Amino acid sequence: AQRVTQPEKLLSVFKGAPVELKCNYSYSGSPELFWYVQYSRQRLQLLLRHISRESIKGFTADLNKGETSFHLKKPFAQEEDSAMYYCALAPGANNLFFGTGTRLTVIP
Amino acid sequence: NAGVTQTPKFRILKIGQSMTLQCAQDMNHNYMYWYRQDPGMGLKLIYYSVGAGITDKGEVPNGYNVSRSTTEDFPLRLELAAPSQTSVYFCASSLGRGANYGYTFGSGTRLTVV
Numbered sequence: 001a002q003r004v005t006q007p008e009k010l011l012s013v014f015k016g017a018p019v020e021l022k023c024n025y026s027y028s029g030s031p032e033l034f035w036y037v038q039y040s041r042q043r044l045q046l047l048l049r050h051i052s053r054e055s056i057k058g059f060t061a062d063l064n065k066g067e068t069s070f071h072l073k074k075p076f077a078q079e080e081d082s083a084m085y086y087c088a089l090a091p092g093a094n095n096l097f098f099g100t101g102t103r104l105t106v107i108p
Numbered sequence: 109n110a111g112v113t114q115t116p117k118f119r120i121l122k123i124g125q126s127m128t129l130q131c132a133q134d135m136n137h138n139y140m141y142w143y144r145q146d147p148g149m150g151l152k153l154i155y156y157s158v159g160a161g162i163t164d165k166g167e168v169p170n171g172y173n174v175s176r177s178t179t180e181d182f183p184l185r186l187e188l189a190a191p192s193q194t195s196v197y198f199c200a201s202s203l204g205r206g207a208n209y210g211y212t213f214g215s216g217t218r219l220t221v222v
Binding site for chain 1: 143212216
């Protein structure tokens with residue numbers, strides 16, 4: 001069965017420090033993975049997807065099939081990065097499976 | 109640009125009452141979804157639709173019903189509200205299969221059943 005695990009509910013880093021939000025998945029097929037973000041008082045929105053291999057707002061995420069991970073990284077955190085981050089897996093069906101989310105707080 | 113519009117934003121129901129959560133999108137998206145999010149949990153799919161007249165169950169469909177008579181609207185019906193249905197409900201849409209296009213979310217409906 002497919003599963004997405006985000007082990008950290010809360011993560012605090014200082015402004016300018018590197019940040020890594022962890023995501024591990026369980027899926028027997030070829031995974032399609034995403035990061036969604038929800039800023040305060042805003043809607044949940046797509047941040048990036050692994051198939052695009054893109055960098056959005058300085059964030060990147062690399063799919064590691066050996067470790068079944070899709071960690072989200074940014075070298076220098078900014079205050080505006082404070083938000084709730086969700087990792088999501090599309091197992092080939094018409095659905096996304098979401099992790100429980102990590103609340104990132106960037107301390108000035 | 110309205111995107112995905114959900115109404116109401118908040119609602120308190122008594123046990124056994126019924127209500128319909130409304131969801132409308134103006135992007136001509138074929139795919140629409142209903143998720144619920146319980147405190148401290150991830151989003152779980154209730155129902156989804158791949159086009160007008162086509163709906164299917166997700167992970168947690170019990171206690172809910174949906175219809176998709178038009179491309180724009182995808183209402184979620186709770187027939188006999190129970191405390192276990194206290195949650196935040198999110199509607200989302202995508203142009204095609206979500207994995208390829210990503211989802212556009214509504215702002216959510218916070219429902220409390222007492």
